[in-house]
Amino acid sequence: ELKVEQNPLFLSMQEGKNYTIYCNYSTTSDRLYWYRQDPGKSLESLFVLLSNGAVKQEGRLMASLDTKARLSTLHITAAVHDLSATYFCAVDHQGGSEKLVFGKGMKLTVNP
Amino acid sequence: DVKVTQSSRYLVKRTGEKVFLECVQDMDHENMFWYRQDPGLGLRLIYFSYDVKMKEKGDIPEGYSVSREKKERFSLILESASTNQTSMYLCASRQGWEKLFFGSGTQLSVL
Numbered sequence: 377e378l379k380v381e382q383n384p385l386f387l388s389m390q391e392g393k394n395y396t397i398y399c400n401y402s403t404t405s406d407r408l409y410w411y412r413q414d415p416g417k418s419l420e421s422l423f424v425l426l427s428n429g430a431v432k433q434e435g436r437l438m439a440s441l442d443t444k445a446r447l448s449t450l451h452i453t454a455a456v457h458d459l460s461a462t463y464f465c466a467v468d469h470q471g472g473s474e475k476l477v478f479g480k481g482m483k484l485t486v487n488p
Numbered sequence: 489d490v491k492v493t494q495s496s497r498y499l500v501k502r503t504g505e506k507v508f509l510e511c512v513q514d515m516d517h518e519n520m521f522w523y524r525q526d527p528g529l530g531l532r533l534i535y536f537s538y539d540v541k542m543k544e545k546g547d548i549p550e551g552y553s554v555s556r557e558k559k560e561r562f563s564l565i566l567e568s569a570s571t572n573q574t575s576m577y578l579c580a581s582r583q584g585w586e587k588l589f590f591g592s593g594t595q596l597s598v599l
Contacts (some may be wrong), residue, residue, distance in 0.1 A: 407585055409587055409588070411588075413569070416591045417592070417593075418578060418590040418591060418593050419531075419580075419589070419590045421587040421588070421589075424586075424587050426585075449571075464530065464531065466531075466588075468585060475521065475533055475536050475544075475546065476521075476533075477533070477590060478523075478530050478531040478532075479532075480528065480529065480530035481531060483531050
């Protein structure tokens with residue numbers, strides 16, 4: 377059974393600082409997705425990582441995928457308050473089923 | 489622009505009522521999903537559908553059923569609502585292995 381774990385689950389950081397958050401998964405997959413959720417809102421897609429070594433960047437966020445280690449990282453550079461949100465990673469089952477399994481989400485608070 | 493529309497943003501129902509949550513997508517996607525989201529538990533898959541009239545159980549299907557009579561519409565049914573089904577319900581769709589597109593969610597309260 378595919379399990380997805382995010383670490384940490386809560387993060388409070390100051391503006392201007394850098395930090396990396398982690399997403400581990402338990403079985404083979406080469407498709408991983410990052411989503412963002414603002415309070416009271418639905419999820420919106422941030423990154424789609426489709427192969428080992430994939431790296432995507434958007435503004436102050438950079439995501440990477442290491443399929444051998446079953447690990448994705450989301451790196452935050454020079455955080456700003458607008459990045460405060462909950463971040464989810466999700467992994468596809470490999471082997472036919474098109475359902476995504478989500479981690480529990482990491483709530484990020486960026487303080488001025 | 490891509491759209492997944494859920495019929496209600498907020499819903500209040502009584503224990504024992506039959507509840508229908510509707511979801512419509514305009515992207516011609518084959519795959520549609522129902523998740524529920526609870527604090528501390530993340531998103532959990534209830535059911536998904538990979539084609540019209542086809543469905544598959546997710547991780548927590550008990551107490552729910554689904555219907556997909558047309559490609560664009562996926563309904564979640566609570567046969568007899570209970571208080572432990574109070575939650576945020578999120579519908580999503582995708583084509584193949586592409587990213588999920590989510591609706592805005594339905595906050596259901598069962599009293």
